[in-house]
Amino acid sequence: MTTATTFVGSSVKRVEDPEFITGSGTYLDDIKLPGMAHMAILHSPHAHARIRGIDTSKAQQHPGVLAVFTGKDTAGINPLPCAWQAGGVENHVNTPHVLASDEVRYVGDAVAVVVAEDPYTARDALELIEVDYEPLPAVVDPEKATQEGAPQLHENAPNNVCMRWTAGNQEATDRAFEQAEVVVKQRLVNQRLIPTAMETRGAIGSYNPGTGEFTIWMTSQAPHVMKLLLAAFVLNVPENKIRCISPDVGGGFGSKIFCYADMALVAFASRQLGRPVKYVEDRTENYQWTTHGRDHVTYAEIAGTRDGRITGLRVRTYANLGAYLSTIAPGIPTTLYGRMVPGVYKIPATFVEVLGVYTDTAMVDAYRGAGRPEAAYLIERMVDLFAREVGMDPAEVRRRNFVPPNEFPHDNGVGMLPYDSGEYEKALNRALELSGYPEFRREQEEARRQGRLLGVGLSSYVEVCGVAPSAWIGLNGQGWGAGLWESANVRVHLTGKAVVTTGTSPHGQGHATTFAQLVADELGVPMEDVIVEHGDTQGTPFGFGTYGSRSLAVGGSAILRSTAKIREKARKLAAHMLEASEEDVVWENGRFTVRGSPESARTIPEIALAAATGYSLPEGMEPYLDETSYYDPPNCTFPFGTHVCMVEVDRDTGETRLVRYVAVDDVGNVINPMIVDGQLHGGIVQGVAQAMWEQGVYTEDGQLVTGSLMDYALPKASMLPNFELDRTVTPTNVNAMGAKGAGEAGTIAATPAVVNAVMDALAPLGIRHLDMPLAPEKVWHAIQERSASQKEER
Amino acid sequence: MATRETSKVPVNLDINGEQYDVLVEPRRTLLDCLREDLGLTGTKRVCDVGNCGACTVIADGRTGYSCLMLAVESEGLKITTIEGLAGEDGLHPVQQAFIQEDALQCGFCTPGQVLSVVSLLERNSDPSDEEIRLAVSGNLCRCGAYPKIFRAARTAAQIMSSK
Ligand code: FES
Ligand code: FES
Numbered sequence: 001m002t003t004a005t006t007f008v009g010s011s012v013k014r015v016e017d018p019e020f021i022t023g024s025g026t027y028l029d030d031i032k033l034p035g036m037a038h039m040a041i042l043h044s045p046h047a048h049a050r051i052r053g054i055d056t057s058k059a060q061q062h063p064g065v066l067a068v069f070t071g072k073d074t075a076g077i078n079p080l081p082c083a084w085q086a087g088g089v090e091n092h093v094n095t096p097h098v099l100a101s102d103e104v105r106y107v108g109d110a111v112a113v114v115v116a117e118d119p120y121t122a123r124d125a126l127e128l129i130e131v132d133y134e135p136l137p138a139v140v141d142p143e144k145a146t147q148e149g150a151p152q153l154h155e156n157a158p159n160n161v162c163m164r165w166t167a168g169n170q171e172a173t174d175r176a177f178e179q180a181e182v183v184v185k186q187r188l189v190n191q192r193l194i195p196t197a198m199e200t201r202g203a204i205g206s207y208n209p210g211t212g213e214f215t216i217w218m219t220s221q222a223p224h225v226m227k228l229l230l231a232a233f234v235l236n237v238p239e240n241k242i243r244c245i246s247p248d249v250g251g252g253f254g255s256k257i258f259c260y261a262d263m264a265l266v267a268f269a270s271r272q273l274g275r276p277v278k279y280v281e282d283r284t285e286n287y288q289w290t291t292h293g294r295d296h297v298t299y300a301e302i303a304g305t306r307d308g309r310i311t312g313l314r315v316r317t318y319a320n321l322g323a324y325l326s327t328i329a330p331g332i333p334t335t336l337y338g339r340m341v342p343g344v345y346k347i348p349a350t351f352v353e354v355l356g357v358y359t360d361t362a363m364v365d366a367y368r369g370a371g372r373p374e375a376a377y378l379i380e381r382m383v384d385l386f387a388r389e390v391g392m393d394p395a396e397v398r399r400r401n402f403v404p405p406n407e408f409p410h411d412n413g414v415g416m417l418p419y420d421s422g423e424y425e426k427a428l429n430r431a432l433e434l435s436g437y438p439e440f441r442r443e444q445e446e447a448r449r450q451g452r453l454l455g456v457g458l459s460s461y462v463e464v465c466g467v468a469p470s471a472w473i474g475l476n477g478q479g480w481g482a483g484l485w486e487s488a489n490v491r492v493h494l495t496g497k498a499v500v501t502t503g504t505s506p507h508g509q510g511h512a513t514t515f516a517q518l519v520a521d522e523l524g525v526p527m528e529d530v531i532v533e534h535g536d537t538q539g540t541p542f543g544f545g546t547y548g549s550r551s552l553a554v555g556g557s558a559i560l561r562s563t564a565k566i567r568e569k570a571r572k573l574a575a576h577m578l579e580a581s582e583e584d585v586v587w588e589n590g591r592f593t594v595r596g597s598p599e600s601a602r603t604i605p606e607i608a609l610a611a612a613t614g615y616s617l618p619e620g621m622e623p624y625l626d627e628t629s630y631y632d633p634p635n636c637t638f639p640f641g642t643h644v645c646m647v648e649v650d651r652d653t654g655e656t657r658l659v660r661y662v663a664v665d666d667v668g669n670v671i672n673p674m675i676v677d678g679q680l681h682g683g684i685v686q687g688v689a690q691a692m693w694e695q696g697v698y699t700e701d702g703q704l705v706t707g708s709l710m711d712y713a714l715p716k717a718s719m720l721p722n723f724e725l726d727r728t729v730t731p732t733n734v735n736a737m738g739a740k741g742a743g744e745a746g747t748i749a750a751t752p753a754v755v756n757a758v759m760d761a762l763a764p765l766g767i768r769h770l771d772m773p774l775a776p777e778k779v780w781h782a783i784q785e786r787s788a789s790q791k792e793e794r
Numbered sequence: 795m796a797t798r799e800t801s802k803v804p805v806n807l808d809i810n811g812e813q814y815d816v817l818v819e820p821r822r823t824l825l826d827c828l829r830e831d832l833g834l835t836g837t838k839r840v841c842d843v844g845n846c847g848a849c850t851v852i853a854d855g856r857t858g859y860s861c862l863m864l865a866v867e868s869e870g871l872k873i874t875t876i877e878g879l880a881g882e883d884g885l886h887p888v889q890q891a892f893i894q895e896d897a898l899q900c901g902f903c904t905p906g907q908v909l910s911v912v913s914l915l916e917r918n919s920d921p922s923d924e925e926i927r928l929a930v931s932g933n934l935c936r937c938g939a940y941p942k943i944f945r946a947a948r949t950a951a952q953i954m955s956s957k
Contacts, residue, residue, distance in 0.1 A: 023836015
């Protein structure tokens, strides 16, 4: 059977599903090894305290306990690494020890572990450990933490400032503001979010004393990177003696990219005890010590003309990084946020200043969108405030300031790579048309006369995906401590069945399907003859993993390089088999034919057989079809679009009802529309949830209030409307597929669309801005206050 | 203190039509018993305290959170887990519909979602949108597959009524 291009572009059902739908997937906690012991971790109940002593004797004696370890025992393990030391971080790096031994700096800091025969005994024994703490003052707010007299977390970071980072042209920006006809200022809080993957994190360590090798199973989005970090920086073990395996992973949203203490601790404990050791965090731990996201306080100013042209943007952001630096934390509020604040607009002068701040809270790192949602929220809120100030429709102001399609590649003035391509107005127009924006505006006017609060919000966004060219992102550029290329191996076995290994590491995105679609088309084989392997560092090429919507744009490109190499070799072999000259052999309808005599043909499986047997190969050709590629992208990709949200706010309760949600996204060419739509849906749910419900809350003294699914407002099925999705397609020339990336777009776009809609609804009351989440109580209070003062004015 | 071993009690469980005899501590949840003692790991643990629905099983025709049920109390109940849905003739219609409508991403909440929909359709072969919403309102999905889960429930109802 030959299969001409049929899979790419079609909504093939996911090959992952049959396993998941029957409960036969293998997630970390489903793995049981012979002789496996269980580890539990004791976390600090204090936000900040000195440890005066730890008494583990009772726990040691508890039946079933195998060992108790504290920071003294793990002194030989290095602190966790910070692999993205963005500019300004240099001398203020503080990363956590796997177990704190003298001071704890947030509720959740790890102080001791128990290893026992079963998880219950391990947990029971935690209660028998006595830690003598001397509580110290704590600070949780990033702005307050920088003020004179605030409690200090680290000696090498005066005023708790980890970094001061700037981008753009300060002088030109100041001038733009001096000369501006209109200046609008707003303090914006982008609240702390807690990623809350349904599967909590965990790790299993297994040490083989015979070979000195470690195998570590982990709930990771980047197992190869973990292998490197654990070997070279944390455990000081040769890199070829650590094997990391990510089995099926139940969602990550960024929180599973990073190197966590438990990965090192299970390895350490396994070596000490000579048995495999498993740790799985419970939900409370997941909230307490797995990384959080966002948490910015920003002072934003936008300058412009009375006729709606933006002339300047000035931003000062306090980015809360938590108690220590997580693996890539400094890169998020800098490269991925600071360099994206101008969004889709042509702004003549922009200046961004970011202060990275330590506080007594859980570490803050990438959460779906990572920096880009904060950037999109900032600019999209400011554009709306500006539009209101100059009395223009927000759609019109956007249109007036978009980077026009003929000005790509576009340099945004704050050091981002050039935007590849964009048709911003086209996506906006499509979204306005689909949502019936003009009609809604009329309806809104009518409703306002009746005292009803209807609102519509727009969000025209651009994001940076497909990270990243190594030379740009690396140490001499953005400070990332390695490259960000991606790898792939493609082999076609003797029987014509193909195996693809990728350095990316999916956790719900359907790579096994999308990648098989690509390869099946390229090799002219049925999709079921292609399987995709990932997540095991043994015997597979190094790769950087899955985050930053990079897996298709970068990982997929590596796969296409490998299939191209296979096709090239296969063509030579086909010519040999067909006794034709190479130039006459062409790829047509999924097989090689001889130009002019289409009946002489060879398929890839036929050629694979010849290549594998090796009976008759052309002079000098090696047997087998097996090719590896490392692909370093020439640029990032820049998906964009416009989302429209329509709401009605209930005056009496402050409750917001989402009436309609229309999303027009442009992610370039699409390999599997069904999967892309699923990613967008999921992204929008998370973005809407930030606007409306979610917030990670600490008390002033650093106790985590939202430490369970009861307290952290994760969206439920009943809370969401149907989303109406549409696309425009503007391919990129950055990669051969013309694909940009889709994993984060929804999250980035949705938050400002919703907030803008609610603020639009509240506009008749004179309410200009409320910080997220727009919970009924907050909105109700604002309505009450305004109504009261309006009455007084009358 | 008494050691673990002496406090264990024998229980007989009827799971997916099979009888299992196990020795469990009285405090052991059905979820732990399924996952740890019986190797039925399709039932997932997300919160362990009744907040998420990932551990949903069907017990005597009604959905229950297995993290809130004790193994010892489950004796005498007819329990269905995700492993018990597919039969000789392939996947259960709800499972088929989930695949068809792309109602799962990471798959971690999926067993619970599927069982909630199965239980709904067993009681009500033609549910309204509101009834579907209600049936899965106790099942969280962080991947945000909700709109597609609704669609899958509707599709499943169609598949089942056409049989
Ligand atoms: S694990 Fe049982 S309800 Fe969450
Ligand atoms: S599919 Fe991932 S949590 Fe629902």
